Amino acid sequence: MNERLLDIWVYLSASPLAGLTLTLVAYQAGLWLFERCGRTPLVNPVLIAVMLIIATLKTLRIDYQTYFDGAQFVHFLLGPATVALAVPLYNQFHQVRRSAPAMLAALLVGSLTAAGSAVALGWLFGASERTLLSLAPKSVTTPIAMGIAEQLGGLPSLTAVLVILTGIVGATLGSSVLNLIRVTDWRARGFGMGVAAHGIGTARALQVNETAGAFSGLAMGLNGLATAVLLPVLLRLFS
């Protein structure tokens, strides 16, 4: 019997099935909880799924690499999903074109605030230099952020994690902040989410309003570009 179990274990750890299924089941659990709590942004499905998966991996003593070998099929879909953002962007194009000047100004201010305030706050509270450099591109979508961190001398894999955490913070608390400062325009709300909280912020914006989603997706792309160009230049000026 024990040998049978071992055989099954060997099969499961070699196949992507287990990691993939675990990811989907954990996310469904996160969604279920999100629905149960009245779709409040405070219950974030990504955060719940991540915590459930980590608990499972720790309990079964599976390392991250083994898990990721299976889950990478979900991870891979980030690429096509980014391309798919062209559809809401196209549907909202007349609005986007009309607000182009406001968008560019907000992008510049937002991009500098996102990187500058992250480094300033981290430094104020005593973060190490490595961590500071990994924090700087935290508001940018994962692949660009990792590239920037590497170029600056940070840790790309740490940056990937900080980027996701940033997205979760933005998605859970962003709406409350926007209500607090009384911004009601869907274009501005979406754009703020996209600049500061990239794809996870965009996922949240899409849940609420298509216009907000389109502006958020666009903001994510634009901020990736702006940060990639501005950050290395700024760092050279300050160091």
Added chain:
Amino acid sequence: MLGSITILLVCQLVGEVTARVLTLPVPGPVLGMLLLFLGLLVRGGVPRSMTDTAGGLLRNLSLLFVPAGVGVVAHLSRLADEALPIAAALIGSTLLSIAVTAWVMAALLRRAGRNGEPRA
């Protein structure tokens, strides 16, 4: 549906190759998004199957971040050692940037609205 998935992948692939060949600081998928957008402009509309496929992917967009998020396990010790500065930077900076960006944009949109209809 298969056709739209193929189009998404082709756009991404062309984007990835272009970004690498021209060593652009933009990731391939973002270029792919631009390419698909231009394609939709030329075609003058979104085909039904593309609406469904893109909608399906985007409705579950946050699921796609889960595998990378689990990567937090590899950095737990650093996160614990520097918990305060990291938390302060992530929460403070993210909320500040959302507020500043949205506020600037809303203010400029209001001003543009007051100066009559903007030139389209």
